[in-house]
Amino acid sequence: MPARAFVPQEQLEVEPDTFEAVSQEETAIMPYLPEVEEIGENPAIPEKLLRARFAKLEKSIPLTYHKSSHEFVEYFIYKKAHFTRMVMERMPLYFPMFEKALQKHGLPTELKYLSMIESGLNPTIISHARAGGLWQFMPATGREFGLYQDKYVDERFEPAKATEAACLYLKQLYNIFGDWELALASYNTGPGNVKRAMRRSRGTTFWTIYNVLPRETRSYVPQYVAMNYMMNYGADHGIYPENTEFPVPxxxxxxxxxxxxxxxxxxxxxxxxxxxxxxxxxxxxxxxxxxxxxxxxxxxxxxxxxxxxxxxxxxxxxxxxxxxxxxxxxxxxxxxxxxxxxxxxxxxxxxVASADVDEEEDEPSAVSRTRKSSHTVRRGETLMSISRKYHVTVSELKKWNHLRRSSINRGQRLVLWKEVKVAEPRTRVASAEPEKPKVATISHNRHTKKRYHTVQKGDTLWIISQRYGLEIGQLKKKNRIRGNSIKPGQRLIISS
Structure with a gap:
């Protein structure tokens, strides 16, 4: 069965006062293009040459030679040369940032080529499934990794923040599988689908589960291998950037x-x-x-x-x-x-204003209390899905339950520690002044007053820390937060 390539994504639908959509010519490659022609007995590029070059390029991530990866190399040279040239021209815009972020997180720098497959290095592109940005985050996944979205701003399209989120997600996937090819496949189709394919095939590597993966995911890793090759050997095939783009000062x-x-x-x-x-x-x-x-x-x-x-x-x-x-x-x-x-x-x-509330508001104070609870593992659940359900980390679950591995069994009982807020009424006389709005101007009295943020729907500790220029650790320490869970309506101390 020949590999499949990606079709152009649709652009962001706009209202009358929104930014105009970009042209279809600048779209990336997404699943479901007409099938790539199979290489014949005499391919244009010798198999021996590709095998040797793949071996030279390989660093942390395997660049396995496969019939499908060979097909995509020829596809990017002979059928999609304009796309290959376009992403080459956009490399200076984003690759320095990608490399810096990947290095910061201790991830292989060759992961920078993944965004070319995802978006064609177009930060505002949206897929038919509504995934958006350079790293093609779905709305819910984007919010999970700290990318704020509302009617006016969508941080999935902000290159630096989206790259930071992608690094966190890729690191998480690698920690789950311990294998970069499986991590890449799960970035495309989700870790659940990859685990199901592993159970069905009893395979433990990408190539042993290849035949039971969704069709577009089978193409995903070979496309990554082919794009890595093109960015390093494209000039040998007559493809090179003509109108290179650079960041605007x-x-x-x-x-x-x-x-x-x-x-x-x-x-x-x-x-x-x-x-x-x-x-x-x-x-x-x-x-x-x-x-x-x-x-x-x-x-x-x-x-x-x-x-x-x-x-x-x-x-x-x-x-x-x-x-x-x-x-x-x-x-x-x-x-x-x-x-x-x-x-x-x-x-x-x-x-000057900020989302602060004066300390003198007459309302009960909240005291943190840590309570023990438990969860009985159900069929199909993993440490990752349980951690998301209770807004804790996988490492915390392992620590609380003395687990060395990530495997858990149906019916197993897991201990959880959750921080709850217990209201303690203040013994002050209520003020006769009208209630202050949630967003109030900063006071500059001679007495220093605490600044608070009231958690809104969609807020995460990362979003709040970025808004006020704090470290997440600082924010958690000020508010005695042990995990990463916060709830709408909760008041957090920003400064004191």
């Missing part, structure tokens, strides 16, 4: 509150398409009133003009229905200086 503005990006570009002389490319996670042409600490990237070449005319520009693009928003802050990059080396300052007309 940029500065950043921190935005709190409503901003019309079309008006912002018109007033500042910036190109809207450049703003869009620099900020692919923005799915509309504006950001809403509730925006907090959004880092907007802007081209450095226009930043000087923006700094000189910032009051006029921001006044025009932050009006809604003719009125200035109640909260708006824009400032230079968090390094404290702009591209000209000047200190960052807040706009004079803007008030």
């Amino acid at each position: 940029h500065d950043t503005i921190h935005v709190n509150g409503y901003i019309d990006l079309l008006s912002f570009c018109q007033q500042s002389g910036m190109n809207f398409e450049e703003i869009r490319k620099l900020n692919p996670q923005i799915t509309k042409t504006s950001l809403p009133e509730q925006t907090r600490d959004f880092i907007l990237k802007v081209p450095s070449v226009q930043y000087t003009y923006f700094v000189s005319n910032r009051d006029t520009i921001m006044s025009a693009c932050t009006r809604k229905n003719g009125l200035l928003p109640a909260v708006m802050l824009a400032r230079a990059d968090s390094t404290g200086t702009d591209s000209l080396g000047r200190a960052a300052t807040a706009f004079p007309y803007a008030s």
Whole structure:
């Protein structure tokens, strides 16, 4: 049976005030293209040559020669040369970031080629199954790994954050299987499908379960092998980048509150398409009133003009229905200086705000209590699925139950420790003042007051830590959180 390649993905559907979809010519390869022609008895590229080159390229991840990987090499050379050339041209945009993130997590650097198969290095692409971004996260999986999504912002499209999430996911998959080929297959079809294929075939490697895997997953690892080859030997076959793309030098503005990006570009002389490319996670042409600490990237070449005319520009693009928003802050990059080396300052007309609640609110305090519970393993459950159910980590489950391996049996009883909040009423006289809103301006009284964040639906410790510039460990320590579980409505101390 010949291998199958990927079809072009559809683009993000847009509403009238959303960013315009990119052209179909720039789509990636996704499952279900017409079948790749089988290599005949006399392939264009000798098998001996490919075997030798695969062996030279192989590092941490096996580059196994297989009839399917041979087919995809020839497919990328003779049928999809334009796609191969396109991803070569986009390599400088993303590969330095990929390599840095992979190295940080102790992962093989050759995993950088995986995004080419997933998205064609297009950060805003969406598949027919609604997976999106450079690393093609499904919405739920993206949220699980800290990628925030709402009507205006989708962090699956933000290259750096999506890459960080992909590293975490790939590391998790490798820890499950201990085999990179199986980890890659499970990135495509999910660890559950790979485990079912292993049970059905009684195989323990990708190639021993190959015939019982979903058809598109059979093609996935061979495509990865072929893309690795093309990025290293493409020039030998007459394929090389012609119009290489490079990152646009940029500065950043921190935005709190409503901003019309079309008006912002018109007033500042910036190109809207450049703003869009620099900020692919923005799915509309504006950001809403509730925006907090959004880092907007802007081209450095226009930043000087923006700094000189910032009051006029921001006044025009932050009006809604003719009125200035109640909260708006824009400032230079968090390094404290702009591209000209000047200190960052807040706009004079803007008030500083954050999702804080004054300590003096009259409501009961919450005290952490750790309680023991148990779970009886059901058919088909794994440590991974149980950890997700109870919002704990696999390593915690192993530690609590003295497990050395990841295998568990049906009917086995597992111990769990969960942190719960117990309300303790305060003995203060209730204030006669009206109740304060959940989002309030920071007070600057002589008495230092604690800052709180009320957990919203979809929040994770990672999202909250990024919002306030904290380490996750710091956040957990301040709030005496042992695991990673938080619930909507829970109040977390941000600073004290």
